[in-house]
Amino acid sequence: MEIVVSSSIIDGDIKANPSKSAMQRALAAALLAEGKTVIRNAGFSDDCRAAMGVVQALGADVLVHDQLVEVTSRGIHPRSAVIHCGEAGLCMRMFTPVAALYEGELTITGEGSLLKRPMHFFEEVLPRLGVSCETNQGLPPLRIRGPLQPASITVDGSLSSQFLTGLLMAFGAKASDAEIRVQDLKSREYVDLTLQIMDIFGVKVGREGYQKFSFARKQTYRPTTYTVEGDWSGAAFLLVAAAIAGKVTLRHLSRQSAQPDRAITQALYDAGAFLIWDDDRLTVQRHELRGFDFDATDCPDLFPPLVALAAHCRGITRLKGVNRLLHKESNRGKTLQEEFRKMGIDIQISGDEMLIKGGKIKSASVFSHHDHRIAMATAVAALAGTGEITVQHAEAVNKSYPEFWQHLSQIGGKIRPVQAPSILS
Ligand SMILES: O=C(O)C1=C[C@@H](OP(=O)(O)O)[C@@H](O)[C@H](O)C1
Ligand SMILES: C=C(OP(=O)(O)O)C(=O)O
Known part of the structure; x- marks a missing residue:
């Protein structure tokens, strides 16, 4: 798709x-x-x-x-x-x-x-x-x-x-x-x-x-009733979408969560976005964004949304922890570099560090590499771009966040599927 x-x-x-x-x-x-x-x-x-x-x-x-x-x-x-x-x-x-x-x-x-x-x-x-x-x-x-x-x-x-x-x-x-x-x-x-x-x-x-x-x-696991908490790793994409292109409120996110990806709030804050907490509701609003420094060694899944954010920040963003990306669904450091380059964003990797130079996103066709977080990062970056971005193998999102495209559309993301050419035409 x-x-x-x-x-x-x-x-x-x-x-x-x-x-x-x-x-x-x-x-x-x-x-x-x-x-x-x-x-x-x-x-x-x-x-x-x-x-x-x-x-x-x-x-x-x-x-x-x-x-x-x-x-x-x-x-x-x-x-x-x-x-x-x-x-x-x-x-x-x-x-x-x-x-x-x-x-x-x-x-x-x-x-x-x-x-x-x-x-x-x-x-x-x-x-x-x-x-x-x-x-x-x-x-x-x-x-x-x-x-x-x-x-x-x-x-x-x-x-x-x-x-x-x-x-x-x-x-x-x-x-x-x-x-x-x-x-x-x-x-x-x-x-x-x-x-x-x-x-x-x-x-x-x-x-x-x-x-x-x-x-x-010796202990024994006991059956219980358990409620699954909201996903900070998926939420990070929508929060970045807000920071670069408008405003979003996300519900059912725990501020005290043990999920390391709640650290996205620190990066958004350092980049200059507005954040407001109200119980389990977090609102993020767009503001002038500047490059920031962030160590993602212990929250590696934040790299893709952070790169989407950094692409829209004035100046250079430095992300640490690239070596942690080698064995994910793709070699994510290299994949991010390759796919964002197609969109006009320069990413340098030096040792364990990634340097992203903010710029203007231009029209391109990008490939998810069958990696859900690459599909979501390129899509989010496109929201504040100057052209259209086609995300190939967009169904990769199903690995972690099958509702992603629907959620993006619900918050105003302009998205449309490319129709497969009909064999009759
Ligand atoms: O325990 C978990 O739920 C996860 C741990 C992390 O993996 P690593 O510990 O391999 O970095 C993360 O990247 C993965 O998506 C989910
Ligand atoms: C790397 C990931 O998950 P897993 O290691 O569980 O496949 C991920 O969700 O980005």
Whole structure:
């Protein structure tokens, strides 16, 4: 699908889409909690659907009614020897240690860009926990044979926080007197979100900062009713749209959220946009924008919306943390550079830093690289451009934010699909 985005005046009020990070964690906790869990304000992005499929494949019953998902679990009793994680990195990295609690062989696989994302962590770490693990030269699919036996270990957190999220979730179901020490953890606040959701399901983890996580006694996940919070990562795009092209109020965003991408508010503020909080409603309004400095090492998903913002700021914006983008759905540093160049924006990458020179967006046809955040960033940047931007493979947004195009249109974004040429004409 191709979508054309033109210069627009943005004005509207939107309920933020459900966070896929929170939804997938809640599904994992629900699988580990014997009994019936109710997930309200559930998300139905491709990644959330993949996680629902995993929970089902591992033995739980999943029922969907509108925005509500009921998970009934009797523990892990796989219905299939192959567990499919779609294209979701978190899903594979979180559910692999969870699935390894099962005594028996399982294959964990996925599709698209996920098949190119590094999983060698598991080959190194799982055998130390009694699990045999084979990968395809460090890549999916993974073949594992549990059961995982929690033990005190030290792991490297520099590539991704998602592996630690998986270990914490699995340890929470079984560990007594074990600790996980972590070196050089990146995307660290995602681990706060993990611990918060484990706590809601009745499992408490001791901690020393982001270095040590301890399990003093055996605990049990308890089923509960959980409401998925609004997604700061998706909201960031609409907030940037407002900052460059008008005004938006987003509802159902928690100011105290553990999601690291709430840091978008700091960047918007530093760039000069107006921000007003009223309970769980955040309004952002356009103002004269200037280049800003921002370290996105621990909130890497903010790079694409930050680049869209920086493209409309006077002067240079410096973003730190580019190295964290190497293994996302695309090599996002390079992808942003390539696609924004087509729109007339100069981006330099030097070591771990990205320098974006604000300018005028001109007409172009850009390619999402099948990466949802690239599709959304290029579309948002186009709202305050001088020409039309055609976004190729625009359906990539379904990975995290299937409502994106509808939300953009609701707030005044001028968008239209490119009609496929009819075979009759
Ligand atoms: O735990 C999570 O929900 C996520 C963690 C981050 O990954 P890394 O820890 O690999 O940076 C982030 O990029 C991803 O979109 C979601
Ligand atoms: C990288 C992302 O997700 P994941 O790692 O879960 O595939 C993302 O949502 O941008």
